[in-house]
Amino acid sequence: MGSFIANLLLATVRMASPLIFLSLAELYSQRAGLVNIGIEGLAAIGSLTGFLVSLISGSPLLGVLAGALAGILVNMIFAYATITLCAEQIVYGMAINIFAPALAAFTYRVYFGSGSELVQVELMGTLKSMLGIKSDNFFVNLFLDQTPMVYLAFVLVILTAVYFTRTKAGLNYKAVGEYPKAAATIGINVIGIKYLSCVICGALAGIGGAYLTTCYSKTYVDGNVAGRGFIALAAVIFGRWSSGGVLVACLFFGFCDALQIRLQLVNNTLPYQFFQMIPYVATIVVLAIIGAKKAGPRASGQPYRKEER
Amino acid sequence: MAVGTPQTEVLRMEHITKQFGSVYANRDINFDVRAGEVHTLLGENGAGKSTLMNVLFGLYQPTEGDIYVRGQKVKIESPSQAVKLGIGMVHQHFMLVEAMTVFENIILGDTRSKGIFIDQNARKKEITELSEKYGLDADLDQPITELAVGAQQRVEILKALYRGCDVLVLDEPTAALTDQEAEGLFEIMNKLKGEGKSVIFISHKMREVLRVSDRITILRAGQTVETVNIGEVSGEELANRMIGRELKPSQYIKADSSGETVAVLDHVSYHKNSKHNGLNDISLRVHRGEIVGIAGVDGNGQSQLAMLLTGNIAPEEGSMDLKESKVVRFDPNGFIQENVSHIPEDRNKAGLVGNMSVADNLVLKTTRDKRFSDGNGLHLKKKAIRNYALEMQEKYDIRCSSVDQESRNLSGGNQQKVILARELEASPDLLVAVHPTRGLDIGATRFIHDTVIMQRDLGCGVLLISADFDEILEVSDRILVMFEGRIMGEYSGKNPPIDEISHAMAGK
């Protein structure tokens, strides 16, 4: 059963990684005062683009980059509508969630036509395979048998923490989410930072989506994001708007998911759906327990108008 | 930057015009500042002082007109440009990020120091030097939320100086300060002058204007009236020019508090230990037909007092009586049923539903009333509501394009009138009015005072909370002073001991 635990942990990391990208995407968005519930959609388009490009170019890395680009492009719609036109952010997130997946499904169908067998793409190699290590030791697997993207995810968490707590730019960035007018009066380019946040958010969400098709599963199927975008939303609140907290939240969700898969095998008296519920129920319970003592950035969700009277 | 010798002009604004849609906020304004002087912008609320400064600071773009800094014509498109040109501004509503510390707020948006990381020690050293030079003491690691208003203002000034400004704009800086704190501020201003820096001082309080200014520019209705040197004209003269007509000081007859009590607080406490947002062992009574004025600087527990007296918060200790009965449940609705009316501190946040029409706001509390609906609210009588609204518009002289207009589009004065109409038509036994005239021009202020006095004479007990000392003196029959959540003293409204009171306001 020791291997059970070991494999459980490996699965946890595997399942948490895409969530980390998506949650960071949401974190950057909300830190600049933009609540973007369109992550799910952004990830969908990123996932497809990543798949296509790595298929065509044969380079998963290129796929990831393309996914990021696609995420940015789609998120620019959100940016323009919510920042420039001051549209209601929640509403627009919804719009993205309906638009982007439809676009993805459409593109896939048009590109591959019909009746083809399920197209498979080469995944990004793990460090272990690159180094040609054969050992099957748990720690080797945990720390080396991961794709570069996993390391990137964790590095990003650290960078984000440093950015928001130690750098001037990060301080200004936070100010925009907290009190844009004040930020503007000391010469911070509020609109600029808000757009920047949308670029970062779009890129990370796109990468998170691309991860699914370039590092996780060899195939693309519609709806493969499977609600991860919304879990990310929860992770940011759960994680108290700090990258560290977000990481913990993602690992928690990943763990719940990994656990639920295994419980299905151990136990067959209970319908499998109950196990599939675990991550969602856990989210609700945890949020209910921690409550919402610390609200997020002050001005999140509110539009910012330059000349207002 | 080079310290200019006195008399050298550092800043000039020529023919500045700023339009909002169809409204002229500024019209052909001329204004200049010399090195090492305090130049006051004098004008009542809505005269266009703040707009002019926002134009100077690059927050607004002028519709017409030019700005010259040290003789150079400049186009200020953003605050950062203004900062680069050596212009600093302390806004009336502080621009401090509450979630951050003093230090973080000061270095926020810092462009001068190199590197991507924050070099705590170096920056802190610079700031400490500055604060010592100008006597602006501040604990850098304290979060803003824990600072008193005066301290927050010092942080704002530090912020400006840290960005190396030689023209500092102070927008209504004394509004929230005790006299002592104000004195402190004036000293700082003197130090700044000494350093050859210029201060643009915005105010409508004659006393301090005469005390600190070198030159005074009077604005009225968005236009320059004239610029005068200090000593050329008397206080009254200035006041008259500011308002544009002879101002005869109002003389309200003070009533004596003999009637039955409508509200009694008995040793009430709430968040005792919070100096700025708590109540500490407060006892007071309000009688019918009197106006009890609560004097004191903002943020000494007045807001809590008001919320308590209107049932929005419940006391932690002590008890309260409304009329003859002890209050057991503190909830706003219960108090409203007991004929308690409330003119809230923040008319936009708490007074009005901005996106609803004037008419809706007038009947906000009374839709279940027979006059406005059948079957206890099951069917609203739209017509009746509209007619009532028109009647109120007449009676309270509410200026709006139509009673269907969204109330957020009204001017502050008219918004306040809508609230006044709603609250007074309920013919209350107790009226709690918080800063009822804040930000209103003299005309509206006068109207509101008159109406409140009238209500008093109808037998309503009024509790007036105001940070405007003059207002308190003008209308109160009894004056209580609040400081750090406590009542410092009680004085008669008839020829009150002004010095004593202002000392009390400073906690002495």
Added chain:
Amino acid sequence: MKRKGIGALVIVPLLSIIISFLIGCIVIAALGANPVDAMRYLLKGSFGNVRNLGTTFSRATPLIFTTLCACFAYRCGVFNLGGEGQFIIGAIIACYIATKAPFTGFPAILLCAVAGAAGGGLWAAIAGVLKVWRGQNEMIITIMLNYVATLLMGVVYTNWLRDGSVPQTVAVPDETQLPSFFGLRATVAFPVAVIAGIAIFYFLFYTSSGFQLRAVGLNMTAAKVNGFNVKRYLLMSFIVSGAIAGLGGALELLGTQLRLINGFAAGYGFDGVAMALIASLHPIAGIVVAIFFAALRVGSTTMQTATGVPTSVSDIIQALVIVFTVAGMAMVKLPEFKNRFARRARKEA
């Protein structure tokens, strides 16, 4: 100012629809199909004949309910994204009663409707309680509850109420199925939905409670200071909106689907939200919008089958309609826009 207000709320959506369809046509042409034909089939499929019209109405019915659910909640400033979950819970309960209850026919239908609504309300109340007493973000909770509800339904149709060979529940007995509406495919659920819409409209704009509820939604602080029981209204808006969705679920089951199966109600919740917003939270307008989208969907099936154009084209058209409308609505609210308009208005005068 007011005149523009009205105009924009109608013109913007219509304009958005037109633009979206144009783009759709371009895409179709790019696929080598004849856009005109495609559009013909799309329209024929949705309105072409009585049968299709009936189909459109029957497809619109559940959407109307979820739209109304969103309208009601958002009027009180509650972002209930859980319409789908509440809808499903209503259906599950109805399914149990319809198949297990000793009696059938009208009493059963009535019980299903009431219990379904109650179930939906309670399901939403979970999020309501968490918001009101734990200050928790209702969007996330309701989304999570959607997943839970969907999986719960899965349990019901794969295990508890499974009907033989396929993972689906037993069908509702004939006597307990809703009577058809004028012989159309649509059942009486459709008029019920419309009536519900009118009732909500009346409640929101012609009763004191509705008035206060809107006030809470527009300015919570002011509402509290002016003596409204904010918590009560918040909770109520959760429960009522949930109940509307729940009722919708129950009727959808008794009227159209007749059994719980995989894919039941998928996406209805979010659709409702989007439509409510396009209708600028107006219940009656919401009904119209819902019917429009239903028509688009029914039509798109015909379009797909006839021309081989992927159904996702119509998904994209629908998405574009939302994208453009919301952006347009926001744009006309911008001060710059208003000023320009104001000036033009003055010139006219």
Added chain:
Amino acid sequence: MFIKKEANMKRKLIAMVVTGAVVASMAPTFTAHADTHTVAMICDSSISDGGWGMACYNAMMDAAEKCGWETMYSDSIAQSAYYDTIVSYCDLDVDMIYAPGNQYTDAVLQAAEEYPDIAFALLNGGADTPAKAENGNVSSLLPDAKQIGWIAGALAGLMSDTGTIAFIGGMELDTTLAKYDGYGEAAAYVAEENGKSITLLDPVYSGDFSASDKGLEFAKAMMDQDADVFFGDASAVDSGARQAIDEANEAAGEIKVYDIAQPADLLGQNDCVIGSQVTDNSVLIELSMKAVEDGSFGG
């Protein structure tokens, strides 16, 4: 405010009604290609899922080619949309509706009742289904699921070294359950013959036919329990499983874990695939097409 909104609502209504009218008037009277025969397929999974959907689609194409029929299809349709899709095909006057799966039974029967002139070929339908159709225009094409299971099981019994074999299902369809049972029985039998014992892990279900990542996680988890032969009935989900198996084999440096693919031939696509349970549905379809042409369909 109220007035405003009401006006808005009215205008919207009018606008919509107008659109509706225009539509109705311009809607052409549509007739499908009358001369040649047409078959239309509906499918809940994608027809490019490398599994059931793909196999059934290709089967239709083969049969249609032989008989010179035209084909149409809609795939990835939600169970709640089966009926609408079938009906819209019927409205296009197709000659035969081809529904590959027991799950379509109800929708098919309902439509068959309303369109007596159209033939409905139901793959994997229950044996008694045709009798249920009042117009006798439904036929049930039945490849024996249990048999498929047996063959796979026999193979598994032979190949398994660890003595543990696994099964991944999409939905709890009867055919799926039948395959699972056959799989287990045969494996146990064969194993006994060779004097070893076989344990078949409980079946797991992904709840759909598309979540390949779930297949991957399932397989990994099951390999932790020493399963070394996999048989799947979940289309795209299986591909996820095969991916996990390949990875495991790669790590081990040799192919120790095997997968049995179905219903199409996937040999060579993944190293781990040791055999494919190919069910050739095209013959069955071809028969029904012939029947339609000479009018002997159904009965």
